[in-house]
Amino acid sequence: MQYTVYILVVIGVIILLSSFVTVKQGTIAVVTVFGKYQRLLRPGLNFKIPLIEQIYSRISIQNRSVELSFQAVTQDQANVYFKAMLLYSVINQDEETIKNVAFKFVDATNLMQALIRTIEGSIRAYVATQKQANVLAQRNEIVLHVKEQIDQVLDGWGYHLQDLQLNDITFDEEIMRSMSRVVASNNLKAAAENEGQALLITKTKAAEADGNAIKIAATAEREAAQLRGQGIALFREEVAKGMTNAAHEMQQANLDTSVILFTMWTEAIKQFAEYGDGNIIFLDGSTEGMNKTMKEMMAMQLGQNPPTKG
The missing domain is CATH 3.30.479.30 (Band 7 domain)
Known part of the structure; x- marks a missing residue:
């Protein structure tokens, strides 16, 4: 009789303990009764009917x-x-x-x-x-x-x-190799196109720079030629005025004007020889040629500045 009581107590303790169920966090327990769905047990300590309710499965709700x-x-x-x-x-x-x-x-x-x-x-x-x-x-x-x-x-x-x-x-390996070749050829093509564009840009810039340099040089040369022409014109004008004044003074002093003409003639020949830059100039060195040339120059000056009547 005493052993029977002990056995019943042990069975009761086991049944009591089995009625408590712990459900882990992130999990939901599914309870069935005689194989049929009954209810859910949420995370934490839960109670179920001993010997009747069973834990069918534990469903994880985590990823x-x-x-x-x-x-x-x-x-x-x-x-x-x-x-x-x-x-x-x-x-x-x-x-x-x-x-x-x-x-x-x-x-x-x-x-x-x-x-x-x-x-x-x-x-x-x-x-x-x-x-x-x-x-x-x-x-x-x-x-x-x-x-x-x-x-x-x-x-x-x-x-x-x-x-x-x-x-x-x-x-497949063969396809991977062919794809690598295609990529490599496309990269080479792109590199060649980029190099061509860079070369075109470089040459275009160089051509623009050369064109600008030529324009600047042409402008400078044109301005220099204008200045040289103006200088030569002023020089000729002053020479002509000087020759005319010298001739008038010598005539008033009853001196022979051929002396000044001869001096100007020889000075002109000297200038030709010094600044001629290797150019060949043919001059009539005779006395008649000198007189003819100088008279023509005097006539041109007198024609530009006709004497005023007294």
Whole structure:
């Protein structure tokens, strides 16, 4: 009798202790009664009816990730190899959502298999409509396509696709080598075009500089020629005035004007020889030639300045 009491006490203690359930943070426990859904237990210390209520499963509401590695074929029959990271979680903590998560699949392994195959199938279907040359540039388009196709399916399972990252997209080795050659040739082409543009700009600038230099030199030469012409004209005018004044003075003094003419003639020959820069000038060195030349010069001066009548 005494042993029976001890046994009953122990059984009672065990039953009492089993009626308390601890649920970890980030987890929700699903309770069933004789195999039928009954209620949810939130994080913390919870009480359940001993021997009647059972913990069917514990659902994590935290984010979960899984790595994917699979192959797809493009429209032009190129093999594409993907390595991706999938981030997903339970949509929310509502009772209906947790019931979907708990009872849609037999276990987590079946859920994971269905999730991975669905993601892979969506990506393969999209890649099959694209050409190999376009796949690398369409990472974002692939992710958006998968989210649009998968979100509705996952919603029925109680899950939400948080993120899909395509970490690596590769092709067969031969295709990778050909793509590298294409990139290298494009880079060489771009470099050649840039060098050509730089050379064109350099030559254009140099031509503009030469043109400006020629314009400046021509302007300076024109101004210098004008100044030389003005100087020569003034020189001739002064020479003519001096010759005329000297001749008038010698005539008033009853002196022979041939002396001054001879002096001016010899001075002119000296100037020709000193500043001629190698040019050849033919002069009549005879007395008649000198008189003829000087008289012509005097006549030109007198013609420009006719004497006034007294």
